[in-house]
Amino acid sequence: MMNCRKVESLVTDYLDGVVEGITRLRFELHLRICPSCSRYVSKVQKLIEALGRLPANEPVSSEKIAKLQRIAAKSADFGGDPERSPQS
Numbered sequence: 001m002m003n004c005r006k007v008e009s010l011v012t013d014y015l016d017g018v019v020e021g022i023t024r025l026r027f028e029l030h031l032r033i034c035p036s037c038s039r040y041v042s043k044v045q046k047l048i049e050a051l052g053r054l055p056a057n058e059p060v061s062s063e064k065i066a067k068l069q070r071i072a073a074k075s076a077d078f079g080g081d082p083e084r085s086p087q088s
Contacts, residue, residue: 002030007037011044 002023007030013019014027031038 002026004030004034004037007031007034008040011041012048014041015045015048 007027010019010023010027014024019027031041
């Protein structure tokens with residue numbers, strides 16, 4: 001018999017279709033008798049689907065990288081706080 005901890009550890013593999021054979025059968029049987037795990041697997045599945053709908057990261061332009069590097073350098077010059085000006 002499968003327990004809740006085992007279901008939790010296998011949930012992404014199960015949703016990816018990696019869990020097979022007797023382990024898959026035990027997993028699915030546990031979901032039928034455990035409403036808590038059934039809800040958990042459903043929530044993880046919905047989360048994975050939502051993440052899949054997010055737009056892909058776009059590459060950062062060299063101009064943005066240069067600007068971030070300038071901000072970081074200024075931050076270091078001001079003791080780590082970019083809002084703070086140097087003491088005179």
